[in-house]
Amino acid sequence: MIALKIQNKKLNGEVLVPPSKSDAHRAIICASLSKGKSEIFNVDISKDILSTIEGMRKLGAKINILEDNKYYKLEIEGFKNNNENSEITCRESGSTLRFLIPIALVINNGGKFTGEGKLIERPLGVYYDIFNKMGIKFENRDGKLPLDLKGNLKSGEYCLRGDVSSQFITGLMFALPLIEGDSVIKVTTELQSKGYVNLTIKVLKDFGVEVINKDYKEFIIKGKQKYSGRKYFVEGDYSQSAFWIAGGILGEKIRMKSLSRDSVQGDKIIEEIVKDMNGNIKNIEGDIVVEESKTIGTTIDVSECPDLAPILTVLGAVSEGTTRIINGERLRMKESDRLTSITSELKKLGANIEEGYDNLTIKGVKYLNGGVVDSWNDHRIAMALAIASAKCKEPLILTGWKSVEKSYPKFWEDYRSLGGEAFEWKLGKEL
Numbered sequence: 001m002i003a004l005k006i007q008n009k010k011l012n013g014e015v016l017v018p019p020s021k022s023d024a025h026r027a028i029i030c031a032s033l034s035k036g037k038s039e040i041f042n043v044d045i046s047k048d049i050l051s052t053i054e055g056m057r058k059l060g061a062k063i064n065i066l067e068d069n070k071y072y073k074l075e076i077e078g079f080k081n082n083n084e085n086s087e088i089t090c091r092e093s094g095s096t097l098r099f100l101i102p103i104a105l106v107i108n109n110g111g112k113f114t115g116e117g118k119l120i121e122r123p124l125g126v127y128y129d130i131f132n133k134m135g136i137k138f139e140n141r142d143g144k145l146p147l148d149l150k151g152n153l154k155s156g157e158y159c160l161r162g163d164v165s166s167q168f169i170t171g172l173m174f175a176l177p178l179i180e181g182d183s184v185i186k187v188t189t190e191l192q193s194k195g196y197v198n199l200t201i202k203v204l205k206d207f208g209v210e211v212i213n214k215d216y217k218e219f220i221i222k223g224k225q226k227y228s229g230r231k232y233f234v235e236g237d238y239s240q241s242a243f244w245i246a247g248g249i250l251g252e253k254i255r256m257k258s259l260s261r262d263s264v265q266g267d268k269i270i271e272e273i274v275k276d277m278n279g280n281i282k283n284i285e286g287d288i289v290v291e292e293s294k295t296i297g298t299t300i301d302v303s304e305c306p307d308l309a310p311i312l313t314v315l316g317a318v319s320e321g322t323t324r325i326i327n328g329e330r331l332r333m334k335e336s337d338r339l340t341s342i343t344s345e346l347k348k349l350g351a352n353i354e355e356g357y358d359n360l361t362i363k364g365v366k367y368l369n370g371g372v373v374d375s376w377n378d379h380r381i382a383m384a385l386a387i388a389s390a391k392c393k394e395p396l397i398l399t400g401w402k403s404v405e406k407s408y409p410k411f412w413e414d415y416r417s418l419g420g421e422a423f424e425w426k427l428g429k430e431l
């Protein structure tokens with residue numbers, strides 16, 4: 001098996017943070033639902049984004065992908081083609097699946113949704129409850145993908161849990177404005193991942209669609225609204241910046257470009273968390289600059305920022321004292337069970353982590369060892385382990401490193417540009 005050998009080197013330099021995956025999913029969908037033409041600038045063609053592009057094409061949008069410096073520009077015309085072939089391949093993208101299901105029920109009377117890897121079994125029950133109430137027919141394989149859907153979404157009252165995934169709420173927010181009557185989404189439990197819902201409402205507004213937020217308990221959505229095409233620039237990704245922020249803390253110095261200072265992305269909280277941990281993080285002329293720091297443990301509630309948990313666990317593992325990751329139950333429903341996967345791999349490197357039902361207790365150590373670790377086919381675990389290598393005494397051998405293509409295909413290129421050394425390695429050779 002070919003793995004990646006990562007030398008235990010400190011990172012240093014400047015990096016252009018990749019475009020936000022969450023912002024791009026939303027802009028592509030809104031542009032595809034618009035009557036006019038749109039141009040979406042600064043898009044990375046990760047596997048997840050490609051799934052949304054292909055899905056929206058199947059639902060009738062015309063989308064051209066053009067190279068534009070390091071990333072891509074998309075030209076989108078909404079509702080251009082006939083949507084005869086309605087099988088939508090989501091690969092491993094939870095966002096694509098949960099965002100496109102309600103849209104397909106509005107513009108295509110349903111369709112077939114397929115997926116790969118962990119996505120096949122990631123929860124969809126919140127939608128199934130709605131389908132049962134609305135008489136929408138659905139068939140799946142023992143609760144797993146593929147999913148066949150037939151029916152129409154109607155306006156009205158939608159009651160759903162807010163503690164499984166915010167992606168169900170986002171999906172409904174794209175579709176409900178398109179139908180005849182008015183609707184209201186009622187959240188029956190405390191909404192988690194609010195930042196992602198804020199981002200949805202912001203992008204909808206940018207494309208001319210209004211959703212009224214009543215304190216995250218109810219969202220009021222008028223029917224028969226129109227999306228208007230526009231030029232849109234995708235902002236830098238705060239979730240991905242977290243890897244370079246940690247890379248700077250465990251390395252020498254990293255300067256990050258292209259992050260919007262007034263972003264509504266929930267993962268912007270990474271700056272506050274790192275400050276709390278005594279990390280040397282500054283904002284210089286709109287860039288984030290992070291320097292090597294001795295961090296201290298703290299308690300981090302990840303219910304609003306689940307994607308930060310793997311890299312924060314790495315930081316905790318080498319910080320002084322105890323770090324607690326709390327309210328992380330939903331981490332078990334991502335590309336891997338992230339509480340178990342990150343604990344298992346960091347423990348192989350000598351970290352001191354105790355896994356609870358919805359939390360991790362991490363007692364910091366000075367250094368980690370090297371050795372063989374696996375990504376569990378999870379991009380965020382692969383990237384977190386790469387960053388951890390700076391604190392390893394020996395090189396790290398990582399299997400499943402290609403999983404980064406899900407969200408950040410240029411991750412290894414950026415890693416090397418910051419002085420990181422990573423090269424293919426036949427497993428079984430001496431370290």
Ligand SMILES: O=C(O)C1=C[C@@H](OP(=O)(O)O)[C@@H](O)[C@H](O)C1
Binds near residue numbers: 023164170193
């Ligand atoms: O809406 C989005 O873009 C996302 C929402 C989050 O999921 P949950 O709402 O399930 O936490 C996050 O984990 C995912 O990576 C992207």
Ligand SMILES: C=C(OP(=O)(O)O)C(=O)O
Binds near residue numbers: 048095096380407
């Ligand atoms: C969980 C993630 O994405 P999604 O839910 O869209 O698969 C992620 O990017 O970490």
